Amino acid sequence: MCVVQQSPRSQALWARIQPLWQRLRTWRWQWLVALPALGLLYVLVLIPLTPSISDIRKAKLEQPAQVLTADGKELAIFKRSNRQWVTLGQVAPAVIDALIATEDHRFYDHFGMDLRRTASSIFYSLQGDLQGGSTLTQQLARNLYPEEIGRSASLNRKLKEAVTAFKIEALYSKDEILETYLNTVPFLYNAWGIEMAARTYFDKSAAKLSVIEAATLVGMLKGTSYYNPVRNPERAVERRNTVLSQMAKREVLSQADFLRLKKQPLRLNFERQEAPSGMAPHFAQQVRKWLIDWADSEGYNIYADGLVVHTTLDARMQSMATQAVRNHTKALQSIANTNWSKSDGWRNDNPLVQSMVRESSTFAALREKGQSAPDALQALLKDKAFMQQLRQDKTRIEAGFVAMDPDTASVRAWVGSRDFAVDAYDHVQQARRQPGSTFKPFVYGAALQDGLSPDDERVDTAVEIKLAGGEVWRPSDAGAPSGKRMTLRDALAYSKNTITAQLVQEVGPAAVAKLARNLGVRSSHLDAVPALALGASPVTLLDMTNAYGSLVRGGQYRSPLIVTRIEDRNGKLLAQFAPHAAQKAMDLQDSYALIDMLRGVVDKGTARDIRRRWGIKDDVAGKTGTTQNNADGWFILMHPQLVAGAWAGFNDARITLRSDYWGQGARSALPMVGDFTSRALRSKDIDRHVRFTEPESSQWWANLKEGVRHRLTAWWGDDIQPTASQPARKTVPAALPQPEPVPVHPAEPAQEVIEESTPALPAPSAPEPVPPADELDVWMNQWSGPAAEPASSTDYEATPPAVLGRPLNKP
Incomplete structure (x- = not known):
């Protein structure tokens, strides 16, 4: 016999524990009573933590938010899911028989939880054979409230599920529970509920489902993906036959019919059910995001409370924008197909x-x-x-288009892609691409803020800017520098890179970035480096268009407005939204001076097709933009009552049109804006006769500045006059600060610093420089398909991404 000798330390420890152990042994009967009591107490605690009675009522009486355009047209319905509610009378009896026989054959005998089935499930699960014990009511609770109840395999989740099921049983009749269950269960492929499932898999209504079709759909409920009849037909047939056998077992199907039906093949008539996208699906997505936040803060449910949301979108303008994008991208796609x-x-x-x-x-x-x-x-x-x-x-051409009311910053039209069903990625608000020369107005605006005037001159000469790491940036144009003097007004009209680079050295990249942010480029990071002047930092089309709108507002920034008011289902006003408060971003005189400079872009510069091709003779101003290798084409146009911007390109910036002619912003993006604006003018949605209002004090201010300059010249001599080699106001620091590098898309290799080109200019001695007419302009106006490209172009401009990397593209 072996005796285990305990150490003194063990003996002392046991001496302390033994009395407690003896006491617990005497309490064993008390524990048998205490444990159920504690469980009951925990269940009582869970009652207020599970969905309330009112929430369950809303689940059945769901009234989704209705979204309307500014002119009262339906824009979207914010349903929780893509389903059509049907009553039990509109469902084939075979569906109900199959469901109850397979999922919960004692459905009419319990009060939300089947204790016999639960005990059986626990017994077999402890032996390693996992089985589900949830009733239809418990499944309904889980389907209706997945976030509140959760889906983890835990006792806490099962208790929450049971408590919610008891609440549902107390509120609903058995038929109401069945009806709600059948209308809320998911069936893949954006089909929710038995009606959409019947249409998706068998192209018929739920009322016309046969026994074998009903068994197929009910069989999917055990695991919709695993028993998906489209992708896994063999598994679906096996599960269908299990459902048929259960129906025979519960005597709702004869044995003879079971033996006959289980041999039948799976006959699907599959058609994916797409949720209606509406006239402006990308804009509707933005409204949904905003509305969810507002509803959460105000205690409303966008899926159940019947909200009526009035937006700023104009249905007629949206139709014009959609048509303009569709027409021009179709033409560009023909060119892309040929070139690729x-x-x-x-x-x-x-x-x-x-x-x-x-x-x-x-x-x-x-x-x-x-x-x-x-x-x-x-x-x-x-x-x-x-x-x-x-x-x-x-090689699918993509585009983004947005139009805004410059007075209120209200969005009037929003086209996020060519086709929402093909590409739901939003190229207005999500995509960040290099803006090219459309960013140059911020450089010239910073120069105006720094005291320069549009008629000041700089020399068109080569520029070299040293960067960190020993690199040198040499921005250039299509032709060699002329060595002649040019006004800033003409330099912006012809998109001269050499002079723009000189200006960014004078005012500093930080000043340019600050002005861009103040005017509206606020959702994208701007690197304060020289290349920023030519559009090196990726931005969104919405930010850029709104920033141009700030110029029309006299240098006042407003956040974009998309919703004007919200009502309940009875028309009672719940909330009203005025335009966001204006923030001063730029001096009134300077903003008007910049608009006046941008008039030259459409009068004689890179955007002159606005007048020549689209016949727009009204008071408008704007800017084109093109990035390296024609990866991105931009154009933004300002009218006193409307600002419209467009982008064209490919989701992958390495793919381009491979054309120095069609790839330019003047020919890839401008036609969309030109088409839209000309339609808006013809339909009188905007006034042909309105003009940008010149500030009353602008001439006085200009005269004052000119007088001060002459006085200073008289005092100090001619050295006060600005020249290209000697800025008048400030010196440039020897070393410009370098920002952190912009992340490069994994699919895009690093790029070298490249050069940007601009239209060829006439001789400086000409009284008004006008670029030579393009010999293909007349032909282009009548163009309707791919054709040979011209040998050269006079409207070329490209942007150096250079040291900062390529555009950030669609993930």
Whole structure:
């Protein structure tokens, strides 16, 4: 016999624990009573933490928010899901029989929780055979309130589910519970509820479902993805037959019918149910995000409280914008298809094409299966269907368009992409791309703030700016520098990079960035480096258009406005929203002077097609923009009553139109704005006769500044006059601060510093410089399909991304 000798320390510890252990043994019967009491107490605590009775009522009486345009047209309905509510009488009896027989055959005998089934589920689960014990009412509670109840496999979740089920049983009749369940259960492919499921998988209403079709849909409820009849037909048939056997077991289906039906094949008539996108789906998404925040703060539910939301969008202008984008991007797509044909740019030996193949999810899947990188690449390059789909996705022209009322900053039209169903990515508010020369007005605006006037001159000469790390930035234009003097007004009209670079040295990149932010470029990071002057920092189209709108408001910034008022279902006003308070961003005289300079862009500069091609003779001003290799085309136009901006390009900035003619902002983005604006003028949505209002004191201020300059010249001599080599106001620091690098998209290699080009200028001695007429302008106005490109262009401008990296693209 072996005796274990305890150490003195162990003996002392046991001496302390033994009395407590003896006491617990005497309390064993008390614990049998205390544990259920504690459980009951915990359940009582959970009651106020689970969905309230009023919430459950709202789930059944759901009234989604209705969103209207400014002129009363329906824009969107904010449903919780894509479903159509049907009554039990509108559902085939076979569906109800299959559901109860399979999911909860004692449904009419319990009060929300089946204790026998729960005990059985616990017994088998403890033996390793996991089984579900939830009743239909418990499943309904989980489906209606996934966030409040949760989906984790825990006792706490099951108790919350049970408490909510008891509440539902106390409020609803059994038929109401069945009806709510069948109308809220998800069936994949954006189909919620039995009606949308019937239409999706069998192209018929729920009332016309056969027994075998009903069994198929009910069988999916065990696991919609696993038993998906579209992707996993064999599993779906097996599960369907299980449902049929349960129906036979519960005697709602005869044995003979069961034996006959289980041999039937799976006959689907599948059609994906797309949620209606409406006239402005990207704008509606922005309204939804804003409305959710507002409703949460005010105690409303956008899916159940029947809110009526009035927005700023104009239905007629939205239609004009959509048509303008559709028409022009269709023409650009023809050019892209030609330039990226299999015989031209889209070749298997093209390193860019091979790089895109390696970046695809299909390539990654082959690598995961064990294929080597070279073998996977070659396999996909030979896969015609894959390569065709990749080319279609990568070379699809995309666009963004937004129009705003400059007085209130109200959004009037918003087109986020060519087709929301194909690409839901929003190129107005989400996408950040380099703006090219559309950023130059902020440089000239900073120069005006610094005391320069539009008629001051600079010499068109080569510029070299040293950057950190020993790099040198040499911005240039299409032609060699003329060495002649040019007014700032003409330099902006012709988008002269050399003079813009001189100005950013004089005023400093930080001043340019500050002005851009003050005017409205607030949601994007701006790097205060010299290349910022030519549009190196990616920005959004919404920010840029609103910033131009700030100029029309006399240098006053307002946040964009999208909602004007909210009413309840009975028309009672719940909230009203005035335009956001204006913030002074720029002096009134300077903002008007900058608009006057931008008039020259459409009168004689890079945007003169606004007048020549689109026949707009009204008082307008604007700016084009084009980035490196024509990856991005921009144009923003200002009218006293409307500001409109457009962007055109590809989601992947490495893909371009491969055309120095069609890739320019003047020909890729400007036609969308020109088409829209000309339609708005013809329809009298904006007034043809209104003009930008010149500040009353502007002439007085200009005369004062000129008088001070003459007086200073008389005192100090001619040295006070500004020259290209000697700025009049300040000296440039020897070393400009460098920002943190902008993140480069993984798919985009680093780029060298490049040069930007501008239209060729006439001889400086001419009384009014006018670029030579493009010999293809007349032909272009009548163009309706791809054609040979001209050998050269007079309206070319490109932006150096250079040291700051490429644009940030669609993730």
